[in-house]
Amino acid sequence: MSKRSGVLELAVLGLLHESPLHGYELRKRVNALLGPLRAISYGSLYPCLKEMLAAGLLAADDSATDAGAGRRSRIVYKLTAEGKERLQEQLAEGGPSAWEDESFGVRFAFFAQTDADVRLKILEGRRSRLEERREKVTGALGRTREKLDRYTLELQQHGLESVEREVRWLNELIATERNGVAARPRRAPKTS
Amino acid sequence: MSKRSGVLELAVLGLLHESPLHGYELRKRVNALLGPLRAISYGSLYPCLKEMLAAGLLAADDSATDAGAGRRSRIVYKLTAEGKERLQEQLAEGGPSAWEDESFGVRFAFFAQTDADVRLKILEGRRSRLEERREKVTGALGRTREKLDRYTLELQQHGLESVEREVRWLNELIATERNGVAARPRRAPKTS
DNA sequence: CTCCGATGTATCAACTCGATACATCGGAGT
DNA sequence: ACTCCGATGTATCGAGTTGATACATCGGAG
Numbered sequence: 554m555s556k557r558s559g560v561l562e563l564a565v566l567g568l569l570h571e572s573p574l575h576g577y578e579l580r581k582r583v584n585a586l587l588g589p590l591r592a593i594s595y596g597s598l599y600p601c602l603k604e605m606l607a608a609g610l611l612a613a614d615d616s617a618t619d620a621g622a623g624r625r626s627r628i629v630y631k632l633t634a635e636g637k638e639r640l641q642e643q644l645a646e647g648g649p650s651a652w653e654d655e656s657f658g659v660r661f662a663f664f665a666q667t668d669a670d671v672r673l674k675i676l677e678g679r680r681s682r683l684e685e686r687r688e689k690v691t692g693a694l695g696r697t698r699e700k701l702d703r704y705t706l707e708l709q710q711h712g713l714e715s716v717e718r719e720v721r722w723l724n725e726l727i728a729t730e731r732n733g734v735a736a737r738p739r740r741a742p743k744t745s
Numbered sequence: 746m747s748k749r750s751g752v753l754e755l756a757v758l759g760l761l762h763e764s765p766l767h768g769y770e771l772r773k774r775v776n777a778l779l780g781p782l783r784a785i786s787y788g789s790l791y792p793c794l795k796e797m798l799a800a801g802l803l804a805a806d807d808s809a810t811d812a813g814a815g816r817r818s819r820i821v822y823k824l825t826a827e828g829k830e831r832l833q834e835q836l837a838e839g840g841p842s843a844w845e846d847e848s849f850g851v852r853f854a855f856f857a858q859t860d861a862d863v864r865l866k867i868l869e870g871r872r873s874r875l876e877e878r879r880e881k882v883t884g885a886l887g888r889t890r891e892k893l894d895r896y897t898l899e900l901q902q903h904g905l906e907s908v909e910r911e912v913r914w915l916n917e918l919i920a921t922e923r924n925g926v927a928a929r930p931r932r933a934p935k936t937s
Numbered sequence: 938c939t940c941c942g943a944t945g946t947a948t949c950a951a952c953t954c955g956a957t958a959c960a961t962c963g964g965a966g967t
Numbered sequence: 968a969c970t971c972c973g974a975t976g977t978a979t980c981g982a983g984t985t986g987a988t989a990c991a992t993c994g995g996a997g
Contacts, residue, residue, distance in 0.1 A: 576976075577975060589846075594953070594954050594955070595978070596952090596953060596955085597954080599979085600952090626961090627976065627977085628976090654781075663896075665894040665895065693777065704853060704855075704857050708854055715910075767945075768945075769945050785985090787985095788983090791946075818992090820946075
């Protein structure tokens with residue numbers, strides 16, 4: 554269950570912490586969390602759940618026979634005490650693994666359950682990760698600008714601006730974190 | 746060689762069309778093209794090259810013994826006539842497969858070799874693909890806004906704005922395509 | 938003169954995806 | 968009432984991909 558599934562495990566722990574879920578619903582929520590890119594399939598989810606069960610992080614409740622006799626079979630998963638403990642461990646982890654591309658989104662999604670100092674550490678780590686990437690792109694772009702055709706240049710430029718936008722976003726978030734919890738209304742809240 | 750490697754094949758064809766290359770350099774350029782995300786590994790590239798060789802799309806030139814005796818072994822690949830033909834076929838393809846997430850970037854990178862009408866078709870296809878995605882996100886966001894905590898909401902919002910930015914970018918490109926080939930200076934070109 | 942990182946080709950176990958199979962549910966249309 | 972069909976639901980498999988690793992040479996820094 555390595556590679557991305559480390560991320561998948563965290564997503565499952567975090568979602569099941571909010572409420573017990575069955576596989577189908579769990580997958581939908583995981584994919585909503587991860588975004589349209591990076592969506593996962595059952596071929597990842599089910600083996601992951603199986604391993605987490607075996608590891609004692611989850612408990613499975615097969616709610617077939619219920620009131621009314623007819624309910625279709627679903628397997629509802631929930632966290633065990635060990636699972637909750639594991640979740641806390643993962644949320645306390647503020648190292649580089651937290652701000653890489655694969656994991657940052659999930660870590661951020663569970664910031665509400667994360668300590669303020671860890672939040673700040675992750676946001677700053679993510680920012681320097683992106684700035685590092687920006688340096689590399691601007692460097693390469695400076696060296697090759699003349700040799701590239703219009704479209705390739707446009708594509709590189711757009712990629713660069715995506716990174717810069719992401720950095721600005723992180724700057725805002727870091728600033729907000731630093732002055733306590735100031736609300737930041739993005740969309741005008743319907744002034745009616 | 747299916748799935749992403751359809752994309753990989755196109756990237757290889759396009760890059761080798763510019764100049765013959767060996768595997769190591771080819772990989773670097775493919776990854777520069779695809780961006781930091783979506784980078785590929787040798788475990789994808791080498792099998793792909795092998796298949797393309799077998800299919801007669803590429804010719805391999807092992808430049809070991811050369812003038813000076815000492816040159817290290819490198820295998821230089823170049824396009825055959827069949828390979829060039831295949832590249833033209835691929836570049837003429839303007840269907841849905843061209844504007845999905847996996848392939849759009851590569852198709853765009855080779856727009857300089859693509860007919861104007863195909864370019865426009867791909868850009869518009871990509872735009873409606875993204876608008877469709879935007880609808881889905883705004884819908885889900887409208888339904889669940891109250892139930893989400895601050896950070897989850899912020900993450901969704903950021904994702905949504907990414908899509909919207911992408912759509913604006915495409916709008917600009919489409920407009921530019923429509924009035925012939927007007928230059929669009931993004932970064933002020935060093936007015937010194 | 939040696940160490941070390943970049944260049945260069947290549948493979949492998951572990952992991953992931955898209956497709957597929959199978960089955961039930963609720964609603965829309967006739 | 969009946970049938971169709973898409974959403975819900977669990978599960979597996981072949982094919983493709985990754986990150987690690989192996990092995991070897993090159994050029995430069997100390």
